[in-house]
Amino acid sequence: MTFSQFAWNNVTRNARAYVAFFLCSTFSVSIFFSYAIFMFHPKLLNNELGMSVKAGMTAAEYVIFLFSFFFVLYSVSSFLKARKKEFGILTILGAEQTHMYTLIFMENIIIGALAIVSGLGLGLLFSKLFLLLSTEMTGLEGLNFYFPTQAIGLTTGAFAALFFIISFTTMFFLRNQQTMELLKGTSKPKTEPKASIFLSLLSVACIGGSFFLIQRDIGQTYLYVLGLGSIGTYFFFTQLSVFMIRILKRSQTFFYRGVNLLWLSEMAYKIKDSARIFFIITVVTAMACGFLSIVLSEDSQNKREFINKPFAIQYKSYDTLNSEWDQDVQRIDQILDHNEIAYDKIQYESVNVNFEEEASGSFAVTRLSDYKQLAGIYDLPNIDALADRELVLLNNSSSSFTDSGQRKTDGFRSYTNLTVSTFSFDVMMQETVTIPNIYDEQIVVISDQQYNDLYEQVLEVPKGRSSSAAVFYRITEWSNDDLPVEDSIESKVTGEINNVINQDLGFISLRALDFLQVQQTTSIFKFVWIFIAAIFSVSSISFLYFKLYSDLQADQRMYQSLSRMGLTEQEMSTSASIQLAILFFLPLFIASLGAIITVELIRPELAIASTIQSSLTVVLGYFIIQVVYFILIRALYVQKLKKAMF
Structure with a gap:
């Protein structure tokens, strides 16, 4: 068996582990390719509106590519952490560090190539539907199907470079680790998470300062609120949340009620380990909700102005x-x-x-x-x-x-x-x-x-x-x-x-022409940001999925031991559901609050009369999608834990 065959077998035999990463990468490639098809359409060169649409699509491509880079980077690092034991065994069998680097590089290239091919195929398959939807949403006529040579070249080159660069950076995730450390993998005991009182108070001060500034007008208040809110949110996940869990654990009446002892003890570790991911998800979700809220607010105001x-x-x-x-x-x-x-x-x-x-x-x-x-x-x-x-x-x-x-x-x-x-x-x-x-x-x-x-x-x-x-x-x-x-x-x-x-x-x-002109502009931005928000949503859920997958073996061992001590399936399901609900909805709640406040603060700068209704509509839509994801992933996760209990 050649080394390339060994890498291929690793990918195919770990298909269940890689499927979420592969599907989300394929989805990102497909959306990028679909936007490229639209961006290079010959019809866009014939009028001023078409050039505006092309500029919007170009900006969207940069956003998608940048986010895809961080998404792939995090996904690869999560899988490598989950496979430490496998790398330890390879080390015992005589594999050198360069062999493992080569193996990881080839695996990433294989997955990247499959994702690019699948994304291009999916994009071509639905390109006609995408162009019809684009025509409906932007008001541009004559967007007929054409063979997108430039779009294929741009997508292939961009994502080939992305996966190639990511594959080279993976060597930093495993270097300087001893064989015993790799063999322990995720089973290595974790130290009890600690939180700094000073940084916890700083988080409270930043968040409190943001709400205080909301009531004041100091010129470009939203910039200060955004800055303080971001700092406060970061330290909320890394410090304050852990400190709050420690306080709850000291309350014996609450801690020893039902399954609170179980899920509280676990959440301290999960939140601390996932703090940076939670922060990224919060920022990404807030950005998507904020921009969509602005677009919908502009659209609603345009309709009100016409009627009035x-x-x-x-x-x-x-x-x-x-x-x-x-x-x-x-x-x-x-x-x-x-x-x-x-x-x-x-x-x-x-x-x-x-x-x-x-x-x-x-x-x-x-x-x-x-x-x-x-x-x-x-x-x-x-x-x-x-x-x-x-x-x-x-x-x-x-x-x-x-x-x-x-x-x-x-x-x-x-x-x-x-x-x-x-x-x-x-x-x-x-x-x-x-x-x-x-x-x-x-x-x-x-x-x-x-x-x-x-x-x-x-x-x-x-x-x-x-x-x-x-x-x-x-x-x-x-x-x-x-x-x-x-x-x-x-x-x-x-x-x-x-x-x-x-x-x-x-x-x-x-009146009529002014309305139609603004409607076309808002439709373009709505079209762009709906799909960007879809990528952010799917990728955010993938972040959580990868985190759950990397912790799955440790959770299975823990619940298996607890089942022998008398833990029932119902208690396990309740504890796991509470933890998943916090992981899924805590970042969404903070992101929604931040998006609503920020959009309302910049509303005067945009000359928009009201944004609350549009913001609540976007948040509600995001919440419904998140609930669907939660139900599906919870069912799969709890099912895997049940199998490990008996």
């Missing part, structure tokens, strides 16, 4: 002093009339004025008649009439933000009168309102006659003069109760309008 927009078309001119400012408005009217679309048009004009009482900024002054049109739509304060030299000051919170990014609802300066040139106005009322489609922070409402007089005076000012107008089209036959699609009348007509607008004269917002 009463106007199908909004046009804003930044300079009505230009005699051609209303040419775009005329074009819009012509297209709507040509398509026989009935509409109501509301025109809001304003002139920017620098009052003497406020030198730091200008006010947008508008006429009362324009304001009344908006008041009927946005439930603004009712103003029947204004005498000469009287005004109403409105602080528009929809255009005002605090330093932390929150909408400003108070803190506006109060005025009793405002003066400009020969005009002096008494402030009859000052209110904070929300006018979503007006971007002026402070709006002054005066009578129509006073507005005309003031407007004429502003025209005489040689510098700094500016006047703007906003035109809103309300079209009753275009309902915003139902979300638009690309072939709807509103989308087609507003698309026609968008093609004739002169962007140099003003800015136009088209």
Whole structure:
């Protein structure tokens, strides 16, 4: 038997041990390959959206490859630890250190080659389905099947390099270990896990400091919360959790109740041994939940904004002093009339004025008649009439933000009168309102006659003069109760309008097109992160599986000894289930809490109104998947323990 045959026999005869590693590696290769098929699709080179999708896919490939590297590295190290006794026997039979390095290298290369071939085959098999799903989620049309030569080359080269590098690094896991140490393997007695009181208190301080900072606004608070939370989480698994178990063990009423003695004693070792893995799983899960929450929040907000927009078309001119400012408005009217679309048009004009009482900024002054049109739509304060030299000051919170990014609802300066040139106005009322489609922070409402007089005076000012107008089209036959699609009348007509607008004269917002554009963007990110989250989920479960497998023989020996002392199957099953539940759900709980808090903290930076519902949806989905994994792995694990008991 040649050395290569010996390596092949080792892989095939340990198939049960390697199956999870092989399947997860195959899954990673398959997803990487599927993204590469999408990334190199010729259709993506034909439009701007396609290039954006390609950029997203490229970023996803880096994430998948980086995570796959650490996943394979940990998997190999776990298997090597479980096979120490086997290596000890080989040493007794005369195998040298270089022989074992060569054996491990060849085994990893065999598994890597099989995973690459299987992943490519699986990816090709489902490539048509993947492209159809990609078309549905991203909105890109014409993604037909093609033979992905570039994708095959990239995937093969990337993962061949990955497995090759990992195979070389494995020699560091076994060097400088004596034969007796290898023969003892996992049966070597473990010392009682210890925890540092100082590091445990540091974990409490970091976690407590994170929750304290949540209530404060110190500028980019989320960075400090993220940093302290990460440090606190690491020391929670490595130190604080062990310290808490020691405290529980000192409580005799709790420790000696039921099977608490059994599972508490075991958990101290398992958590200490798996602390770094728990930390990695927590970080990975939090990252996946966080990004998915942001994507779903953006999607939900886009839908809310469409439903809450009463106007199908909004046009804003930044300079009505230009005699051609209303040419775009005329074009819009012509297209709507040509398509026989009935509409109501509301025109809001304003002139920017620098009052003497406020030198730091200008006010947008508008006429009362324009304001009344908006008041009927946005439930603004009712103003029947204004005498000469009287005004109403409105602080528009929809255009005002605090330093932390929150909408400003108070803190506006109060005025009793405002003066400009020969005009002096008494402030009859000052209110904070929300006018979503007006971007002026402070709006002054005066009578129509006073507005005309003031407007004429502003025209005489040689510098700094500016006047703007906003035109809103309300079209009753275009309902915003139902979300638009690309072939709807509103989308087609507003698309026609968008093609004739002169962007140099003003800015136009088209409700349906704006919604579809944001929807396409969020769909791309949703598409990317759903599959990345799937990889993280499967790989995290694989981490736990490998840990359980490496401890299986020791657990079987322990429960076999305890069964002779009277331990029943039910007690064993209860103890094992509690331990597995902690291993599966403790990292998920901490990751979910961290993701929800972090996403909510960065919400103002992203201009998202709410993230809680989306975050809870993602966490619930992750929890359901984790429960399924838990039920399956628990059944297999308990079954193996039962066989060892009798």
